[in-house]
Amino acid sequence: QADAQKAAKSIKIQYQDLPAIITIQVPGLDQLHIGGQEHFYLETNVTVAVPRDQDEIEIFSSTQSPSQTQSCVARVLGVPSNRVHVRVKRIGGGFGGKEFRANILSNVVALAAHRRPVRCMLDRDEDMLMTGGRHPFYAKYKVGFSESGRVLALDVTYYSNAGNSTDLSTSVVSKAVVHMENSYLVPNIRGCGVACRTHLPSNTAFRGFGMPQAMLVCEDWISAIALKLGRTSEQIRELNLYTEGDLTPYNQVLEGVTLRRCWDECLDRAKIHERRAQIQDFNRQNRWTKKGLAVVPTKCGIAFKEVFLNQAGALVHIYTDGSVLLAHGGTEMGQGLHTKMIQVQTRCGRSATRHTSCHSVANSSATAASVSSDLYGAAVLNACNILNQRLQPYKDQDPQGNWKSWVKAAYFERVNLSTNGFYRTPGLDYDSKTNSGRMFHYFAYGVCCSVVEIDCLTGAHKTLSSTIVMDVGNSLNPAIDIGQVEGAFMQGIGLFTNEQLLYSPDGVLMTRGPGTYKIPGFGDIPTLLQVSLLRDAPNDNALYSSKAVGEPPLFLAASVFFALKDAIATARLEAGLSGPFQLDSPATAERIRMACADCFTKMCPPAEPGTYKPWAILV
Ligand SMILES: Nc1nc2c(c(=O)[nH]1)N[C@H]1C(S)=C(S)[C@@H](COP(=O)(O)O)O[C@H]1N2
Numbered sequence: 001q002a003d004a005q006k007a008a009k010s011i012k013i014q015y016q017d018l019p020a021i022i023t024i025q026v027p028g029l030d031q032l033h034i035g036g037q038e039h040f041y042l043e044t045n046v047t048v049a050v051p052r053d054q055d056e057i058e059i060f061s062s063t064q065s066p067s068q069t070q071s072c073v074a075r076v077l078g079v080p081s082n083r084v085h086v087r088v089k090r091i092g093g094g095f096g097g098k099e100f101r102a103n104i105l106s107n108v109v110a111l112a113a114h115r116r117p118v119r120c121m122l123d124r125d126e127d128m129l130m131t132g133g134r135h136p137f138y139a140k141y142k143v144g145f146s147e148s149g150r151v152l153a154l155d156v157t158y159y160s161n162a163g164n165s166t167d168l169s170t171s172v173v174s175k176a177v178v179h180m181e182n183s184y185l186v187p188n189i190r191g192c193g194v195a196c197r198t199h200l201p202s203n204t205a206f207r208g209f210g211m212p213q214a215m216l217v218c219e220d221w222i223s224a225i226a227l228k229l230g231r232t233s234e235q236i237r238e239l240n241l242y243t244e245g246d247l248t249p250y251n252q253v254l255e256g257v258t259l260r261r262c263w264d265e266c267l268d269r270a271k272i273h274e275r276r277a278q279i280q281d282f283n284r285q286n287r288w289t290k291k292g293l294a295v296v297p298t299k300c301g302i303a304f305k306e307v308f309l310n311q312a313g314a315l316v317h318i319y320t321d322g323s324v325l326l327a328h329g330g331t332e333m334g335q336g337l338h339t340k341m342i343q344v345q346t347r348c349g350r351s352a353t354r355h356t357s358c359h360s361v362a363n364s365s366a367t368a369a370s371v372s373s374d375l376y377g378a379a380v381l382n383a384c385n386i387l388n389q390r391l392q393p394y395k396d397q398d399p400q401g402n403w404k405s406w407v408k409a410a411y412f413e414r415v416n417l418s419t420n421g422f423y424r425t426p427g428l429d430y431d432s433k434t435n436s437g438r439m440f441h442y443f444a445y446g447v448c449c450s451v452v453e454i455d456c457l458t459g460a461h462k463t464l465s466s467t468i469v470m471d472v473g474n475s476l477n478p479a480i481d482i483g484q485v486e487g488a489f490m491q492g493i494g495l496f497t498n499e500q501l502l503y504s505p506d507g508v509l510m511t512r513g514p515g516t517y518k519i520p521g522f523g524d525i526p527t528l529l530q531v532s533l534l535r536d537a538p539n540d541n542a543l544y545s546s547k548a549v550g551e552p553p554l555f556l557a558a559s560v561f562f563a564l565k566d567a568i569a570t571a572r573l574e575a576g577l578s579g580p581f582q583l584d585s586p587a588t589a590e591r592i593r594m595a596c597a598d599c600f601t602k603m604c605p606p607a608e609p610g611t612y613k614p615w616a617i618l619v
């Protein structure tokens with residue numbers, strides 16, 4: 001890409017500055033702004049394109065959607081899709097950032113590779129400038145509740161900053177709206193989602209796909225109710241938790257609700273009553289250092305909202321030496337999909353998996369929505385069952401034989417030893433006209449209790465402990481799943497407490513690398529991080545009773561955000577301030593410091609908007 005960078009520098013562009021729309025923010029009551037997030041995958045977007053004979057082209061791309069890369073390149077080159085061979089060995093992290101945005105690189109590299117192979121990998125700053133990230137959200141809400149703390153009515157409008165193209169923005173904001181109530185029963189509810197087109201680079205999917213933003217707003221009004229009623233926020237949460245058989249706002253009956261089990265087990269493991277007493281004691285003895293605690297649940301609907309995406313293919317060959325080749329349409333991005341697929345295959349034979357290619361499986365959906373193990377696992381199982389049925393007669397004829405002898409016997413009888421497997425998630429029949437039917441295949445649940453300590457004078461904070469109980473059904477691979485919970489949780493800590501994208505008033509991103517954009521470091525890991533997977537919680541809706549684990553745990557980091565709010569609320573009491581207050585996400589040191597209103601913050605009140613030109617703006 002050195003040539004491309006040299007070429008780009010030599011181009012002189014005449015710009016005419018036109019009015020630009022950058023922000024989605026309008027000040028108002030009961031509102032919350034949630035900043036965007038850079039994927040910061042270790043591997044930036046990269047593509048190698050190799051022209052082959054008969055106007056064919058081979059593309060090696062760091063994409064989560066090989067089929068979409070194939071159809072985009074086909075359109076760009078003006079050839080049918082069957083001329084474009086896209087291959088994905090493994091991705092150095094995707095997190096949703098390579099679901100739709102990888103194409104802005106693979107399209108141009110394919111075009112440049114007209115005569116000879118071309119490779120291009122974006123530098124970190126180029127990737128951060130061009131490929132978008134998590135949607136910034138701005139929300140306005142009204143909530144009604146009884147003296148006892150029961151939520152009675154809720155009205156939320158979510159505005160997302162979509163950037164300059166649709167990309168996945170309408171899908172993100174619609175998945176956000178259907179998570180506006182998180183884990184709580186709200187009898188009267190209205191939600192609206194607006195994807196706002198702006199002149200920023202297009203924002204896109206990012207682990208959680210709008211659900212974390214939506215649920216943070218939910219937990220914000222829950223904590224406001226607690227402050228209003230002078231109760232702990234966990235009392236309000238417990239009072240309103242969904243239970244078995246409840247109806248969601250889209251009239252899906254909740255079955256197999258393990259929320260209460262996760263909640264009780266988390267409170268027990270976190271020894272919350274002792275912790276609460278210790279914190280009260282500590283806070284009484286310290287004016288300028290405060291501790292806070294919060295317990296936050298999450299409920300995530302599992303399925304692509306676009307029904308047609310809930311399909312998956314696999315391809316299995318058995319060779320005459322007995323070795324097996326397994327290909328499926330999912331991409332490995334570090335989440336352990338290939339490992340889990342080999343486990344499925346091994347439960348019915350031996351295997352080796354190949355890298356993903358659109359020549360092995362056609363029309364694959366993006367590896368996204370945390371459903372890939374469910375979908376591709378079922379497709380692999382389907383293929384295995386077909387082949388095992390074909391081999392069964394040879395096993396019966398020669399029970400003393402072995403895998404290789406049965407394969408040979410079948411081969412010499414001209415039995416087809418290849419097959420593809422397929423799976424489509426059943427029963428997704430939600431109809432928005434009647435607001436009835438099943439929108440999600442099942443739900444993933446989890447609860448986390450976090451304890452933090454803040455320095456009221458600097459705004460610095462430390463997460464002392466986080467106790468997570470996650471329902472992953474019967475885990476296919478506990479090591480992978482615990483790793484996913486830990487990784488998602490830390491990415492959530494980044495989102496809610498330290499990753500802040502700063503834009504100039506003209507919409508130019510100023511934070512373009514790890515020097516200015518602070519992703520979680522070792523010091524951000526809770527001093528005590530306990531992750532446990534809920535036992536005896538089989539999920540009869542998915543492969544071997546497992547559950548999706550990729551995205552759902554990310555939101556549990558909101559327990560850190562609300563533990564910070566709890567500590568700040570205590571600090572504000574020292575200054576005679578009680579009741580709800582606004583704390584935008586990420587809870588940076590500046591925001592924590594200024595929220596701890598005291599005699600010092602009074603000395604530097606915020607300047608009147610319009611009386612100065614800010615050096616950075618909220619987008
Ligand atoms: N190590 C790692 N884990 C990850 C990701 C990743 O890029 N790297 N992507 C996350 C996202 S955004 C999703 S949707 C799921 C996708 O994989 P799955 O569908 O197999 O869970 O993995 C999650 N965990």
Ligand SMILES: Cc1nc(=O)[nH]c2[nH]cnc12
Pocket residue numbers: 096099168171175205209303304305306309366368369370
């Ligand atoms: C396209 C899409 N639809 C969803 O419902 N969830 C998702 N996560 C990542 N991509 C998607």
Ligand code: MOS
Pocket residue numbers: 064094095096097099205206207208209367368369370
């Ligand atoms: O669904 Mo993940 O790729 S945002």
